[in-house]
Amino acid sequence: MSTVNATAPRTRREMTRLLENEALARLSRMRLQPVRRRTNRTHGEHLAGKGGVSTEFADYRDYVPGDDTRFVDWNIFFRLQRPYVKLFRLEEVMHVVIVIDSSSSMQFEDKLLRAQQLAAAFGVMGVMGMERVSIYVCGDSSSGSTSLSPCAGRVSMRRMFDFLEQEQSGGDCSFDQAIDKVLARHTGRGIAVLLSDFLTFGNIQRGFNMLYSAGLEAFAVQILGPSEISPELDGDVRLVDSESGASLDISSAGDLMGFYQEQRRAYESQLAAACRQRNGRFLSIGSHVPLREVLFDQLLRQGWMR
Amino acid sequence: MSWPGFLSWQYAWLALLAVPLIVFYFLKLRRPKVRIPSLMLWAQVIHDQRVNSPFQRFKRNLLLLLQLLLLMALVLAAMQLFWPLQEERGRYLTVLIDTSASMAARDSVSGRTRIELAKQSIGKLIDDLMADQKISLIAVTSTAQRLTDFTDNKRALRDALTQVRVQDVPSSLDDALRMTQAMSRSVRIDSVLLYTDGNLPERVDFELPFEVNYQQMGKAEPNLGITAFTARRAGAKAWQVFVGIDASAGTVSGAKVQLRQEGKVIAEDYTSVKGDASPRVMFTIDAESAINLEAALIPDGTDALDSDNVAYLQLPLPRPLRIYCPPEMEAFRHALGQLPDVEVHPSDGVNDTSGKYDLWIGNTQFPPDGLVAPVRLVVGVVPPPLEKIIQLTEGSAEVIDWHRSSPLLQYVQLTDVITTDQVVQAAGTADTDVEQLGFEILVHGRTGPLLVREVGQTYHAFHLLFHPERSTLVYRVGFPILVKNLVRAAQQTASLSEIGASQTGVLACHGLEPTTSYRVELPGGTAASAVTGSDGRLLGVAAPVVGAYTVSRNGEQVRTASASLLSAMETQLVAREELLFRETAVTAAVDTVAQDRPFWTKFAWCAFALLLLEWLYFHRRVDRATEAPSSRSSTRRTVKQTAVKMTGIFLAVLLANGLAGRIAIANDVAPDGKMERHGLRAEYDLTGSRQREDAPLLATWKVNWEKEYLLQGNFRIEFFKDRIKYQVYESDQYALTQGDRVVRMLLPATSGPQFWIRHWMHVVFVGNDREYDLGDFDVALPSDRHKCGLCRIASSANTIGASIEDEIARQMRFESFLEQDTTRQAASWIPNTVVTPWEFQDMPLSPFYYTPFDIVFLGSAAFRSASAKQVDILDQWVQAGGRLCLCLHDFCRSIRTPWRVNCWRQQGPNWSLPSKVGHFHLRIPPPGLHAEGSVASDLLS
Structure with missing residues (x-):
């Protein structure tokens, strides 16, 4: 588990306390890989799903009258004596929306820190890929979310790190409430990186549906602490919710571990299915897993980035 | 296969607490x-x-499991689980322990004495005593002594068992069995346990109404012992001393016999013993004065018994026999003059009719005033008791038959003896009438008895109903032989010709001042006081051990008496495998006594262990699961929680102990279960009750009684709580005291919550215009349901308040004989008493039938109509420890009984009753309540 203190002052050799320089350098060379290329009309470096004018060849098609003859591939015409039109991909700007859950449940076992680190990693990949990166931190349900307005390019990196390194307070904001707050302020298509433990009593499906409707692919990362992955409880205990303060009496907790793991795995499957059905991605990690392993092993192997 | 049982099924409902x-x-x-x-x-x-399935909720819930186990253990303890090992379990068990001399013999296997083995077995029996069972311990020697009443108080039983000691006396089962039979009148006794070595008489003349479980102790080592120690006059200043030796079966050994005087060996011999032979060693010693001899046996090998290796004998001072024979009885004086070592008085014209004589021969009904003689021959006079049925008339009479085996008539030929005094027996009377009047006929005449012997007196008296000088007897050869036999009997009585060592049992000591109190120091160091009879014989001093007894008066030693075992049966260590009773025989049991094994104490301890385990587990969980308390408040909170839990555990243990204790006690108090309604009760034993110095004592006179008294009169009882007197009673009550302690007392009716309050009371007895302070006692009155509660205040046994019916039915049984007013009076003294009148003629003829009764009330009329035999039985019972309450009118004073002749002596308005048998220091008729009053006595002496 990382021992990074996000709020500690940076040294001169560091750009951020969240990421090591080596990882930062490697991340700056990597790009996010969305599933369905939801882009905006604004021209950019990101290839749009539809055809357009760019240097990136896409396909051929038969020439039909009215087509621009500039796009006829004359080499093919001379070889086959039939005109074919070259099609090119459209490179557009893609929005990268990073949503960080900073509720009280994320205050346990460095889950929030890991979320900040991942947000920094995704943000670096976004701004270095000239995408428009915006970050939203959702904690308290009564107040609004703090956010980083969309930014792009290397010049925005410092501002992004400063935003992420702010100390975040807890709250009881649920997942769907957080999505509501984000979508109330965000416009643009792209991907939504959701960094949360998703341990909320809210309607999970609704949040994913709203993201899908807004043209955002849900890249969900569930961050759980070791005590949530393998609780060490036994006997008769009274569990107290860190967010709502509600209590729940558990008898013979040791015997319920099997049921708990079943429920946890079922919930993970439910989250993964929700993401997959909406062209998204899902990954559940432990806060104790090293960041390097998460970034350059799990996320890379699962095609989250390239 | 036997299944465990429960004594208290009613506590099964406790399982519902689960x-x-x-x-x-x-x-x-x-x-x-x-x-x-x-x-x-x-x-x-x-x-x-x-998750919510019931099985899953209980799975591995260790805390709940511990609590359920704890509850189950408590329920099983309350139900008093036991494992039955007996086919039929009797509630009342009598245990007879043989404490005769042979029980001190060492067992050849274990090396322990038989009494130790018996006590070990009985100790196990007591340990396994069930809650509804009660044991009575009876020590068996030549007589029987009840050590405990029927009780389930193990502490009292163990204490009594600890105090059991071997007595150097032979054993006999008769008295113990009769005592048990008497006890069976009040409770049902199915079986009697007998722990003995089998050294008992072969046949017991007793018809068993119950089963006897004969537990025989082990076989003892070889034993040699002295079984006879006698001396015979061998000249004017010499004695021949005989020492008889016996041995147990199969013993072949030698032994040295020493004769010691004042600790010095004066003679010594060696003898060998083989099998059944009983050698006798004889010594001849010179004795010019009275000497104390001690015979000691020193066996060569092992010897099982020590008490029979020594015997004691006091040789009297040699002197001639003193005979008083009036001068007019010339035939007797002539015959006496021919005998050696005889001193006939009066002589030389001196007629001294006072003093001590060994033999008195006279022709008057009673000897002259001041003349004391242990052997008497009265001639020509009919004794007063026979005057109603025998008369002397003129005529001739002849001898028909005579008692030839009588010592007086040995070798006496009375054939053809004719007398001119005719003894006529009244018509319609028989010889049995003479015997009922206390006389044995030795010589039968044609019309009536000619020679009778008085029976039952402290002296030997012969009555020759005709005058020999008016018969042909004086001319017969038999006459000097008759006189010779009479002199021999007198010599034997005076120990002048032969003397033997006294056996243990009752101390034999003669020749003391009549009706004088003496102090007797026993060999063990204990002392007892005793009074001599009119013949100078010390009465009623037990001699349970072998040794020399010192008799002193006013601090000055006046005599040394001794007691020796001298029992061939005890020395031979006879071990009978079979005891023959009337119409049945009892064989020694092969197996030990199988007693039901109770488990409730184990379950109680198990519950306690579970309680501790649960407590530890509870704390272990808390310490681990809760977040570590770092602040001081957390520490205080933990300490507080721990204190609360410890208090809860303490209360739970108290409750469990109280529950168990109540179960054990309640059965002792109320077998019918009535006391269950009263719930928990306090046990109080005021034997050592404290005198509260802070109490506002009102009494001015402290009682200083030594023995036991029955008080009936005015009592003032003050009840206190928290030093506040809240109730005072002044009424006519009844109380039994031991020393200055109230043992039992009828408490007046009370009501209200004080029944559940442990309070104390101050008791003052009012009498003789004085107030006698009986002390302060903690009491817990038993019930508000009764008008009166008999409170057994102090005892060595369980002392628990009980209802009057239960307590009287169990503890005290009042019997009244014949007279209705006595019955009513007894009933008025003891409220709610159910008195069963007995006809006096139905009074038992054995003192042991009185054993179950603590007090016998006797009325005037009943007492007046009592026969000599009945009074004698009562006397024996009183001497054995029974208590007697006499309710007598003034006209009864003339009744002659040996133990109440001095009881009534009016002094002023009150009665002061010094008694020779009791301690009648207190006789206080309650003014205006009972005109007759009562007599309080402790007749334990």
């Missing part, structure tokens, strides 16, 4: 709080149907 236990466990379970990020997953977990 339901609230489980409910409260889950409702009020103290759960450590654990703060987690979210309950979302756990909420889904507990909504799983499988």
Whole structure:
């Protein structure tokens, strides 16, 4: 588990306390890989799903009258004596929306820190890929979310790190409430990186549906602490919710571990299915897993980035 | 296969406590709080149907399991689980312990004495005593002594068992069995346990009404012992001393016999013993004065018994026999003059009719005033008791038959003896009438008895109903032989010709001042006081051990008496495998006594262990699961919680102990279960009750009684609580005291909550215009349901308040004989008493039938109509420890009984009753309440 203190002052050799320089350098060379290329009309470096004018060849098609003859591939015409039109991909700007859950449940076992680190990693990949990166931190349900307005390019990196390194307070904001707050302020298509433990009593499906409707692919990362992955409880205990303060009496907790793991795995499957059905991605990690392993092993192997 | 049983099924309902236990466990379970990020997953977990299944809720719930086990252990303890090892379990068990001399013999296997083995077995029996069983311990020697009443108080039983000591006396079962039979009148006794070595008389003349379980102790080592120690006059200043030796079966050994005087060996011999032979060693010693001899046996090999290796004998001062024979009885004086070592008085014209004589021969009904003689021959006079049925008339009479085996008539030929005094027996009377009047006929004449012997007196008296000088007897050869036999009998009585060592049992000591109190020091160091009879014989001093007894008066030693075992049966260590009773025989049991094994104490301890385990587990969970308390407040909270839990555990243990204790006690108090309604009760034993110095004592006179008294009169009883006197009673009550302690007392009716309050009372007895302070006692009155409660205040046994019916039915049984007013009076003294009148003629003829009764009330009329035999039986019972309450009118004073002749002596308005048998220091008729009053006595002496 990382021992990074996000709020500690940076040294001169560091750009951020969240990421090591080596990882930062490697991340700056990597790009996010969305599933369905939801882009905006604004021209950019990101290839749009539809055809357009760019240097990136896409396909051929038969020439039909009215087509621009500039796009006829004359080499093919001379070889086959039939005109074919070259099609090119459209490179557009893609929005990268990073949503960080900073509720009280994320205050346990460095889950929030890991979320900040991942947000920094995704943000670096976004701004270095000239995408428009915006970050939203959702904690308290009564107040609004703090956010980083969309930014792009290397010049925005410092501002992004400063935003992420702010100390975040807890709250009881649920997942769907957080999505509501984000979508109330965000416009643009792209991907939504959701960094949360998703341990909320809210309607999970609704949040994913709203993201899908807004043209955002849900890249969900569930961050759980070791005590949530393998609780060490036994006997008769009274569990107290860190967010709502509600209590729940558990008898013979040791015997319920099997049921708990079943429920946890079922919930993970439910989250993964929700993401997959909406062209998204899902990954559940432990806060104790090293960041390097998460970034350059799990996320890379699962095609989250390239 | 036997199944465990329960003594108290009614406590099975306690198992229902498991339901609230489980409910409260889950409702009020103290759960450590654990703060987690979210309950979302756990909420889904507990909504799983499988989680909420009953089995899953109980699975591995160790705390609840411990609590259920604890409850189960308590329930089983309350139900008093036991493992039956007996086919039929009797509630009342009598244990007879042989404490005769042979029980001190060492067992050849274990090396321990038989009495130790018996006490070990009985100790196990007491340990396994069931709650509804009661044991009475009876020590068996030549007589019987009840050590405890029927009780389930193990402490009292163990104390009594500890105090059991071997007495150097032979054993006999008769008295013990009769005592048991008497006890069976009040309770049902099915079986009697007899622990003995089998050294008993072969045949016991007793018809067994119950089963006897004969537990025989082990075989003893070889034994040699002295069984006879006698001396015979061998000249004017010499004695021949004989020492008889016996041995146990199969013993072949030698032994040295020493004769010691004042600790110095004056003679010594060696003898050998083989099998059944009983050698006798003879010594001849010169004795010019009275000497104390001690015979000691020193066996060569092992010897099982020590008490029979020594014997004591006091040789009297040699002197001639003193005979008083009036001068007019010339035939007797002539015959006496021919005998050696005889001193006939009066002589030389001196007629001294006072003083001590060994033999008195006279022709008057009674000897002259001041003349004391242990052997008497009265001639020509009919004794007063026979005057109603025998008369002397003129005529001739002849001898028909005579008692030839009588010592007086040995070798006496009375054939053809004719007398001119005719003894005529009244018509319609028979010889049995003479015998009922206390006389044995030695010579039968044609018309009536000619020579009778008085029976039952402290002296030997012969009555020659005709005058020999008016018969042909003086001319017969038989006459000097008759006189010779008479002199021999007198010499034997005076120990001048032959003397033998006294056996243990009752101390034999003669020749003391008549009706004088003496102090007797026993060999063990204990002392007893005793009074001599009119013949100078010391009465009623037990001699349970072999040795020399010192008799002193006013601090000055006046005599040394001794007691020796001298029992061939005890020395031979006879071990009978079979005891023959009337119409039945009892064989020694092969197996030891199988006693039901109770488990409730084990379950109680198990419950306590579970309680501790549960407590430890409870704390272990809390310490681990809760977040570590770092602040001081957390530490205080933990300490506070621990204190609260410890208090709870303490209260639970108290409750468990109280419950168990009540079970054990309640059966002792109320076999019918009535006392169950009263719940927990306090046990109080005021034997050593404290005198509260801070109490506002009102009495001015402290009682200083030594023995036991029955007080009936005005009592003032003041009840206190927290030093506040809240009730005072002044009424006519009844109380039994031992020393200055009230043992039993009828408490007046009270009501209200004080029955549940442990308070104390101050008792003052009012009498003789004085107030006698009986002390302060903690009491807990038993019940408000009764008008009166008999409170047994102090005793060595369980002393628990009981209802009057239960207590009287169990503890005290009042019997009244014949007279209705006595019955009513007894009933008025003891309220709620059910008195069963007995006809006096139905009074038992054995003192042991009185054993179950603590007090016998006797009325005037009943007492007046009592026969000599009945009075004698009562006397024996009183001497054996029974208590007697006499309710007598003034006209009864003339009744002659040996133990109440001095009882009534009016001094002023009150009665002062010094008695020779009791301690009638107190006789206080309650003014205006009972005109007759009562007599209080302790007749334990």
